[in-house]
Amino acid sequence: MKLSQYGYEFDREMLAQHPAQNRDESRLMVIDRAKGTIEHRIFKDILDYFDEKDLFVFNDTKVFPARLYGNKEKTGAEIEIFLLRELNRELRLWDVLVDPARKIRIGNKLYFGDDDLLVAEVIDNTTSRG
Structure with a gap:
């Protein structure tokens, strides 16, 4: 499959150019598939989308300049x-x-x-x- 087969338009201004000074204030895009809606929030709001029965898995791998x-x-x-x-x-x-x-x-x-x-x-x- 070739990349040219995908068509996706987005507002380039929504693409982060630099990391947020406070990491928990980085952008969070929330897609509600049932409603077909998209919300733009900040990462520290992520807990609003989980309840006590949910499982949250953290990836703590390190990235090196490759x-x-x-x-x-x-x-x-x-x-x-x-x-x-x-x-x-x-x-x-x-x-x-x-x-x-x-x-x-x-x-x-x-x-x-x-x-x-x-x-x-x-x-x-x-x-x-x-």
């Missing part, structure tokens, strides 16, 4: 890397997505940071941009 921008060694072509998972800590081996993947070959070196101190070498690839 997107790197760099350049290819010989051509200087700009490369974007998205870190998926660490495969081997000792070898500093990662499974990644690369964009544009067509420019990356096994043996290529990629440089990251203002001073190119971080260097990665491509040791394998997949057919899915990895």
Whole structure:
């Protein structure tokens, strides 16, 4: 399925540009499927929608900065890397997505940071941009 098959219009001003200073004051969109209505509230109002028989599950996973921008060694072509998972800590081996993947070959070196101190070498690839 392609993204172009979805049609969704929204007011871009309703999209948060920065996190709320107080996290419990972040925006909350409430959809009542039975009535077909949408309400715009703030997150601390969420308890208004639960009663004592409901279960609330919290996700406390941590997010790490997983997107790197760099350049290819010989051509200087700009490369974007998205870190998926660490495969081997000792070898500093990662499974990644690369964009544009067509420019990356096994043996290529990629440089990251203002001073190119971080260097990665491509040791394998997949057919899915990895």
